[in-house]
Amino acid sequence: MSLAALQPSTAKEQDYLWTLNFGPQHPATHTTLRIVLKLDGERVVDAIPDIGYLHSGFEKMGEHLDYNQYVTVTDRMNYISPVANNVAWHGAVEKLLGIEITPRCKYIRVIVNELARILDHLLSTGAMGLDVGAFTFFLYAFYQRERIYEIMETLCGARFTHSYTRVGGVMHDFTPLVIEKIRQFVRTFPETLDDMERLVNRNRIFVDRMKGVGLLTKERATNLSATGPVARASGVTRDLRKDEPYLAYSDFDFDVCCATAGDCFARYYVRMAEMRESLKIVTKAIENLPAGPANVGVDERTALPSKSQVYQTIEGTITHFELVMANRGFTVPSDEAYAAQETANGELGFYVVGDGSNVAYRARTRPPSFIHFAMFPELIRGHTLSDVVAVLGSLNIIAAELDR
Amino acid sequence: MPADPATLEALKSACGELPASEFRGDTRVAIAREKLLDAMRLLKEVRGFDLLVDVTCVDYLNYRDAAHRFGLVYLLASTITNERLTVRVYLDEPDLSVPSVTLLWSGANWLEREVFDMFGIHFEGHADLRRILMPEEFTAFPLRKDYPLQGRGERHNFERIARADA
Numbered sequence: 001m002s003l004a005a006l007q008p009s010t011a012k013e014q015d016y017l018w019t020l021n022f023g024p025q026h027p028a029t030h031t032t033l034r035i036v037l038k039l040d041g042e043r044v045v046d047a048i049p050d051i052g053y054l055h056s057g058f059e060k061m062g063e064h065l066d067y068n069q070y071v072t073v074t075d076r077m078n079y080i081s082p083v084a085n086n087v088a089w090h091g092a093v094e095k096l097l098g099i100e101i102t103p104r105c106k107y108i109r110v111i112v113n114e115l116a117r118i119l120d121h122l123l124s125t126g127a128m129g130l131d132v133g134a135f136t137f138f139l140y141a142f143y144q145r146e147r148i149y150e151i152m153e154t155l156c157g158a159r160f161t162h163s164y165t166r167v168g169g170v171m172h173d174f175t176p177l178v179i180e181k182i183r184q185f186v187r188t189f190p191e192t193l194d195d196m197e198r199l200v201n202r203n204r205i206f207v208d209r210m211k212g213v214g215l216l217t218k219e220r221a222t223n224l225s226a227t228g229p230v231a232r233a234s235g236v237t238r239d240l241r242k243d244e245p246y247l248a249y250s251d252f253d254f255d256v257c258c259a260t261a262g263d264c265f266a267r268y269y270v271r272m273a274e275m276r277e278s279l280k281i282v283t284k285a286i287e288n289l290p291a292g293p294a295n296v297g298v299d300e301r302t303a304l305p306s307k308s309q310v311y312q313t314i315e316g317t318i319t320h321f322e323l324v325m326a327n328r329g330f331t332v333p334s335d336e337a338y339a340a341q342e343t344a345n346g347e348l349g350f351y352v353v354g355d356g357s358n359v360a361y362r363a364r365t366r367p368p369s370f371i372h373f374a375m376f377p378e379l380i381r382g383h384t385l386s387d388v389v390a391v392l393g394s395l396n397i398i399a400a401e402l403d404r
Numbered sequence: 405m406p407a408d409p410a411t412l413e414a415l416k417s418a419c420g421e422l423p424a425s426e427f428r429g430d431t432r433v434a435i436a437r438e439k440l441l442d443a444m445r446l447l448k449e450v451r452g453f454d455l456l457v458d459v460t461c462v463d464y465l466n467y468r469d470a471a472h473r474f475g476l477v478y479l480l481a482s483t484i485t486n487e488r489l490t491v492r493v494y495l496d497e498p499d500l501s502v503p504s505v506t507l508l509w510s511g512a513n514w515l516e517r518e519v520f521d522m523f524g525i526h527f528e529g530h531a532d533l534r535r536i537l538m539p540e541e542f543t544a545f546p547l548r549k550d551y552p553l554q555g556r557g558e559r560h561n562f563e564r565i566a567r568a569d570a
Contacts, residue, residue, distance in 0.1 A: 052536060052537040052538060052539070055537040055538065057546065059522075059547060060546060060547060060551075060553060061553075064553050095428050096428070098428065220510075222454045222455055222483055223454070223510050223511060224509075225455060225456050225457065225509065225511025225512075225515075226511075227455075236483055237483075238455075238483045238486075243486045244486060333427075334467075334469075335427050336427070336477075337427060337428050337430060338430060338458075338479055338490065340457070347457065349457065349458065351458065351460055351477060351479070353462055355467060355468065356468070361462070361467060362462045364458070364460040364462075364477075366457060366458040366460075366479070370514060370518075371515070373514075374511065374513055374514035375511075403537055
């Protein structure tokens with residue numbers, strides 16, 4: 001795309017301005033996105049985002065893959081916390097299909113969801129630190145991400161793209177080893193969190209780079225459709241876990257972390273505080289994990305039965321065939337449903353249209369990164385070139401989710 | 405959380421009788437295109453729907469019993485009362501234009517651009533309606549149902565630049 005095409009017609013012609021092409025291949029964008037900056041010296045006069053480099057038609061694929069297959073694609077949206085996307089996708093599908101999942105499954109999904117939130121916040125705060133020069137901080141964060149990856153590997157065999165949920169349940173139930181690993185993580189993680197906070201919270205360079213940069217007021221945040229930590233750092237108290245309790249979130253006692261400053265530091269601070277709250281939820285959930293099956297019963301014909309059920313019981317065999325045969329499958333209403341969940345980045349929702357077949361007629365994702373990146377020009381105007389990476393990091397733009 | 409009945413009453417008194425339905429706790433109303441902007445202004449300014457959650461579109465080309473080709477979907481929420489409401493606008497070819505809601509919610513900017521890019525719906529009054537995910541040279545609208553998943557020469561309409569001209 002030519003530069004002239006990107007220019008909004010309202011931009012004034014000022015020939016002393018520099019045009020700087022930031023991205024699409026730049027280490028500080030972390031992924032593939034491009035921003036055309038107009039600079040007056042070091043000051044950013046205007047920023048024009050140009051996205052679509054990673055567009056690969058995920059929503060079109062959603063119209064051709066069935067409700068269980070599409071979960072592998074949702075992994076690749078926000079690949080920093082893939083399992084949260086899995087849970088959100090199947091949450092929406094189950095709402096459309098009218099499936100009530102088991103109490104144990106709800107707790108399992110809460111635990112993996114909160115681990116995903118920690119996973120995401122560790123990367124976004126870590127990368128924020130990295131971009132403004134706090135390299136040790138980033139390494140501390142990545143070491144702990146590795147621990148969560150180990151838990152997920154034990155749980156479902158994949159480190160990165162988990163595809164953990166299924167319609168009506170999950171791929172595998174928690175094993176004692178997984179529970180032990182989560183317990184161990186919950187024990188050891190607060191120490192690192194303390195270390196991380198000690199490293200940068202009062203660090204002069206870090207604070208000076210983050211405070212007062214990328215200001216977003218409460219009114220603008222809501223008007224620009226911001227959700228999640230970005231909105232909460234501006235004083236919007238909305239958290240779907242509290243406001244529209246889904247899964248088993250009403251069973252847990254946790255705080256919604258908010259700040260009022262609305263700058264990069266507030267967004268960093270909210271994320272750090274949210275990790276502690278997530279840890280509280282995981283600790284409580286893992287100790288109170290309900291007994292019973294993780295998947296809905298064989299009779300309901302929604303979740304794939306386990307192999308032992310398929311081979312040893314007639315109901316298991318029938319259910320298996322009913323679900324995998326091309327002309328059978330789920331009972332899907334010809335209607336549409338929207339279900340959203342509070343993921344690490346904000347409200348991740350899926351608008352699913354069913355047409356009676358096994359494949360969604362339309363699978364729309366409400367991507368928080370896409371909506372947050374739209375406000376980037378407004379946040380960066382008037383700041384210096386070096387603040388671009390700080391603002392970008394604080395919004396936690398994941399280009400795969402941005403472009404889908 | 406489903407919408408407050410008072411919201412629907414307010415909408416009805418402003419825009420006349422509306423087809424409203426409820427499915428699994430979601431309240432949906434269908435609004436005629438001519439009344440969309442007034443209805444949205446009422447919802448935002450009087451009924452407190454301050455958050456535009458999403459704007460999207462569904463192409464009902466092969467959908468059973470569908471009366472219209474396109475259905476625009478506006479998902480609204482209130483950050484104070486947590487009320488949610490889905491507003492639908494149905495469109496038919498050849499007139500695929502609808503007033504833009506960017507003046508009410510700035511967040512609609514990119515969402516409407518994406519719908520334009522993927523479905524070719526024209527948002528009147530949008531300040532910067534350009535393709536957002538697909539390249540500028542692209543001629544088709546990929547999320548329409550008549551656009552195949554594979555098999556069409558996606559690159560046929562791209563400008564060819566010789567090395568000497570680059």
